[in-house]
Amino acid sequence: MNLFTDGFHQAIELLVSGNASVYSAISTTLTVSSWSLMISLLLGLPLGFALGYYQFPGKTIVRTMVDTLLALPTVVIGLIAYTMLSQAGPFGDFDLLFSQKAIIIGQIVLALPIIIALTASQVESVDKRLYTSLKGLGAHSHQILVSTLVEARFGIMTAAMTAYGRIITEIGISMMVGGNIKYHTRTVTTAIALETGKGEFITGIALGLVLFTVALIVNIALSMLKRRWTQ
Amino acid sequence: MKSNKLTLLVAALALSTSIQASDSLMMATTTSTDNTGLLDYLKPIFEKETGTDIKWVATGTGKALKMGMNCDVDILFVHAPASEKKFVSTGYGVDRQQVMYNDFVIVGPKSDPAHVNGMTPSAALAKIRDNKSNFFSRGDNSGTNKKEISLWKTAKVATPDTAKWYVQTGQGMLRTINMASEKSGYTMTDRGTWIKYMSQKADKNTMKVIVEGDKSLFNQYSVITINQEKCSKANPKAAKIFINWITDSKTQKVIADFRLLGQALFIPNAK
Numbered sequence: 379m380n381l382f383t384d385g386f387h388q389a390i391e392l393l394v395s396g397n398a399s400v401y402s403a404i405s406t407t408l409t410v411s412s413w414s415l416m417i418s419l420l421l422g423l424p425l426g427f428a429l430g431y432y433q434f435p436g437k438t439i440v441r442t443m444v445d446t447l448l449a450l451p452t453v454v455i456g457l458i459a460y461t462m463l464s465q466a467g468p469f470g471d472f473d474l475l476f477s478q479k480a481i482i483i484g485q486i487v488l489a490l491p492i493i494i495a496l497t498a499s500q501v502e503s504v505d506k507r508l509y510t511s512l513k514g515l516g517a518h519s520h521q522i523l524v525s526t527l528v529e530a531r532f533g534i535m536t537a538a539m540t541a542y543g544r545i546i547t548e549i550g551i552s553m554m555v556g557g558n559i560k561y562h563t564r565t566v567t568t569a570i571a572l573e574t575g576k577g578e579f580i581t582g583i584a585l586g587l588v589l590f591t592v593a594l595i596v597n598i599a600l601s602m603l604k605r606r607w608t609q
Numbered sequence: 610m611k612s613n614k615l616t617l618l619v620a621a622l623a624l625s626t627s628i629q630a631s632d633s634l635m636m637a638t639t640t641s642t643d644n645t646g647l648l649d650y651l652k653p654i655f656e657k658e659t660g661t662d663i664k665w666v667a668t669g670t671g672k673a674l675k676m677g678m679n680c681d682v683d684i685l686f687v688h689a690p691a692s693e694k695k696f697v698s699t700g701y702g703v704d705r706q707q708v709m710y711n712d713f714v715i716v717g718p719k720s721d722p723a724h725v726n727g728m729t730p731s732a733a734l735a736k737i738r739d740n741k742s743n744f745f746s747r748g749d750n751s752g753t754n755k756k757e758i759s760l761w762k763t764a765k766v767a768t769p770d771t772a773k774w775y776v777q778t779g780q781g782m783l784r785t786i787n788m789a790s791e792k793s794g795y796t797m798t799d800r801g802t803w804i805k806y807m808s809q810k811a812d813k814n815t816m817k818v819i820v821e822g823d824k825s826l827f828n829q830y831s832v833i834t835i836n837q838e839k840c841s842k843a844n845p846k847a848a849k850i851f852i853n854w855i856t857d858s859k860t861q862k863v864i865a866d867f868r869l870l871g872q873a874l875f876i877p878n879a880k
Contacts, residue, residue, distance in 0.1 A: 475681050
């Protein structure tokens with residue numbers, strides 16, 4: 379109990395005092411997670427739409443593959459990303475290892491299957507009459523894509539939030555390909571792992587509360603957006 | 610508003626790229642140099658005096674050597690002399706130089722359930738095994754772990770890999786001492802991390818040094834430059850700047866002045 383209340387006090391203290399390393403970890407987390415989510419959405423929404431809308435041979439196999447990828451642990455994604463981005467790996471020449479870009483790449487691998495799978499099921503659940511009437515009106519396939527996405531926007535927002543939740547809490551990828559470098563690739567979660575490893579449990583709890591606060595703010599912003607849409 | 614946010618993100622990414630582009634040194638190091646705060650203490654001094662940026666990944670010595678073999682860093686700052694020599698003789702590293710040392714100690718509960726206080730390391734380990742007292746091993750191929758395994762060997766005891774009382778944590782040193790303390794077990798640590806632990810726990814500390822002062826417990830830290838012939842992308846120039854700086858008598862004095870609870874964590878011994 380003591381540890382926890384102390385952690386709570388220290389969290390407030392860390393935030394109020396403007397502790398440079400804490401704010402650097404928060405900004406790294408936000409920068410990296412925003413990029414990964416944005417790119418995952420750009421790639422995942424059309425792919426998810428295609429998977430849900432079109433009928434093609436092997437569709438069930440692709441669907442099963444995507445669903446299985448949801449179960450990949452982040453430490454495995456981190457490890458695979460490391461072997462790809464290492465100087466000893468195929469993409470070593472790009473010099474991406476131990477950079478924020480490396481974390482973004484790994485997190486896209488994490489988030490993409492979530493976006494694709496959830497978008498596909500949303501698209502499948504949209505009233506089929508929408509497609510027939512759109513086609514009847516002579517709509518192009520990209521117009522069908524857009525109006526389907528608009529129709530399914532709440533479900534897609536849930537997909538985005540689920541993916542964001544996974545991205546912002548992951549640690550295996552950031553640790554392995556980011557390297558937990560202070561003021562550079564240290565995210566809130568790798569900082570928590572470090573502080574815990576150092577036995578600084580109170581600082582660890584404080585950082586955990588910081589992460590929770592950040593997630594809370596993001597979610598409040600999203601639900602306000604949702605309310606504006608429904609009005 | 611939306612485009613504002615986007616600009617901000619683009620700017621942030623551009624900034625991170627420009628940081629990478631400047632002349633900087635990438636180091637793989639052991640957890641003890643990082644967990645004790647030594648590197649955080651040295652970094653601003655190094656960057657101010659040489660104008661070179663330094664970044665590091667702190668991990669077990671085993672993984673640090675692997676990162677060196679994969680050409681992912683420019684320099685290593687580690688403490689496993691036998692593996693280091695092999696690393697150099699197989700051509701992965703050059704210019705290995707010693708920087709500082711401390712010693713390993715076996716720590717355990719103040720009650721000392723196995724009654725091994727003051728024994729030699731091998732006698733203590735043999736008795737811990739006979740008593741089946743909890744022993745916490747890093748189990749992660751780190752420098753400390755390698756040393757511990759070699760001590761089991763000199764005690765003529767097979768490393769008790771599968772024994773119930775032999776707990777392999779797979780965690781960093783400070784975390785492992787914490788686990789040993791929670792479970793009233795013994796563990797082996799470098800003295801620097803032990804002093805850090807004592808300063809954290811203060812009067813809540815339930816552990817004490819049980820075995821120390823034996824010749825076999827010597828713990829040497831060295832730097833090794835990654836061989837550019839194996840790794841064309843490595844930055845031996847920046848590595849050389851770091852080695853010259855850290856072995857310089859002025860910096861050596863700075864290392865000696867790094868103290869907690871009035872005790873030096875590392876003793877400089879560059880040649």
